[in-house]
Amino acid sequence: MNETVKRLLMLQELNITLKEAAIVHGDDLEEQDTTLLNSRVAELRLQIPPELLSRYDRLSRQGLAVVKIHHGMCLGCNIGIARGDINRILAGKLEPVCPHCGKFVINE
């Protein structure tokens, strides 16, 4: 599961990069410029279970879908996550999702 969240984080990074490129290049951005990034997005999406991918897509529509845990706090909602829950997430015994905001969390 944690591997899947890492893939979701990579997917999110690529999607942010594509948005940045659209801002920087505007109308000058051509399809061929983003071909490589888009193919990496497509490749990653194939490696993620459909139910998690659809949850990711739903969360992405409202901002970040994958956020970090920093000093025990979810950076999506800025609410602390119980140490025991973080340990269970790290051990793969609990779904890596913030119990408060529902975003995917990654501990770094």
Add this chain to the structure above:
Amino acid sequence: MNLSTFLAADRIVLGLTAATPREVLEKLVDPMVKADIVSDPERFLADLERREAEITTVMENGVVIPHARSNAVKRLGLCVGIASEPGIIFNPEAGVLSRLFFCIAVPAFAPTAHMPLLQRLAKFAREPQRVERLLKSKTASIGSRYLGSYKG
């Protein structure tokens, strides 16, 4: 978002000269290290180069907005570089000489915090008269005040 928040005069580098793209980035990152925005310059420079390799940040008109999310960044930061004429080739594939650089440091824990700043700077960069005026800044303070007053 107010650009002046990010623009202390020491974050404007006038007369930027560099033999390589790496040197450009080093000179833009250095003021952010001194301002305690970047904790590990080598790591941030590597992240900037990796990001540039994904898709260039050189605009059609030569303005460059190098930026990267990095664990070596403590908070959102900006450094502006103004190169002397004729300019610097930052990315050979883009094939344009660049005189204006906006380097953005993005903390990894807030990966989209820079989007409004990026939008504002990209909009500024698309206005040739404003770019020209910024390039003519005689001092860093003048450049900082001029860019900081941009409300577009």
